[in-house]
Amino acid sequence: MPFTIAIDGPAASGKGTIARALARHFGFAHLDTGLLYRAVGAMGGDPVAAARALVPSDLDRDDLRSAEAGQAASRVAAIPEVRAALIDFQRRFARTEPGAVLDGRDIGTVICPEAELKLYVTANDAVRARRRALELGDDEVRILGELRERDARDAARAVAPMRPAKDALLLDTSEMAIDEAVAHAIASAKEAGA
Numbered sequence: 001m002p003f004t005i006a007i008d009g010p011a012a013s014g015k016g017t018i019a020r021a022l023a024r025h026f027g028f029a030h031l032d033t034g035l036l037y038r039a040v041g042a043m044g045g046d047p048v049a050a051a052r053a054l055v056p057s058d059l060d061r062d063d064l065r066s067a068e069a070g071q072a073a074s075r076v077a078a079i080p081e082v083r084a085a086l087i088d089f090q091r092r093f094a095r096t097e098p099g100a101v102l103d104g105r106d107i108g109t110v111i112c113p114e115a116e117l118k119l120y121v122t123a124n125d126a127v128r129a130r131r132r133a134l135e136l137g138d139d140e141v142r143i144l145g146e147l148r149e150r151d152a153r154d155a156a157r158a159v160a161p162m163r164p165a166k167d168a169l170l171l172d173t174s175e176m177a178i179d180e181a182v183a184h185a186i187a188s189a190k191e192a193g194a
C-alpha cells in the first residue's frame, strides 16, 4: 500500500514548498493539484469540456503561475462538473508507489480522506502576500487583495470547500523559515509511519 500525504491550505501558505520537500525526502511522487484548475481556467471556452479533455502536458504551460491564472482557477474550481472530471486522475496519482504527496484545497477532505498524513498549512494574510509578491515580482497590496478574494471564494463554495479535515495537523508557517516548516512536516510524516 502506498503512503499518501495530503496537504491543504490557503493560497501561498507554503503547501507546494512543503509538498516538494516531503516528496524529495521520502522519494515520493508529487502532484500540485492547483495546476489542474489553473490549466482548466487558462484554456478558456467551456471549463467542463476543458476539464474532461485535460492531459498531463497541459500542466506544463508557462503562464499558469500568475495572479490572473489563480483567479481563473478559483472560478472554474467552484463548478461541480469541473471538480468531478478531475477526481479520478488525482486518486490514481495518490496510489503511486511507494508514496505520493498531493497539495491543494480538498485533498484531505474529498480526494484522499484516507491519507496516512493530512497537513493543513496556514500563514497570516500579510505574510502570504509578501511571499507571493516576492515570488511573482508583483505589488504586495494587489496580491493581498487577490489572495483574500480567492480564499473567500474557495472557502464559501458549495462543493469541496477549502477547510481542514477533522484529523488534519495544523501547521502555521507565519513565523517559520522554509527549513523549519519542512522539518516539522518531515517529523510529522515519520510519526505517521513514512
Ligand SMILES: Nc1ncnc2c1ncn2[C@@H]1O[C@H](COP(=O)(O)OP(=O)(O)O)[C@@H](O)[C@H]1O
Pocket (backbone or CB within 6 Å): 009, 010, 011, 012, 013, 014, 015, 016, 017, 018, 131, 132, 135, 173, 176, 177, 178, 179, 181
Ligand atoms: N516558511 C516559509 N518562509 C518563507 N517563504 C516561504 C515559506 N514557505 C514558502 N515560502 C515562499 O512563499 C511562496 C509561496 O509558497 P508556495 O509553497 O508556492 O505556497 P502554496 O503552494 O501554498 O501556494 C514561495 O515563493 C515560497 O518560496
Ligand SMILES: Nc1ccn([C@@H]2O[C@H](COP(=O)(O)OP(=O)(O)O)[C@@H](O)[C@H]2O)c(=O)n1
Pocket (backbone or CB within 6 Å): 010, 011, 012, 013, 016, 033, 034, 035, 037, 038, 070, 073, 074, 075, 077, 103, 104, 105, 106, 107, 150, 151, 154
Ligand atoms: N485541490 C484544489 C487545488 C486548487 N483549487 C483551486 O485552484 C486555485 C489555485 O490553486 P493553487 O494551489 O495553484 O493556488 P496557490 O495556493 O498556489 O496560490 C485555488 O484558489 C482553488 O480555487 C481547488 O479548488 N482545489
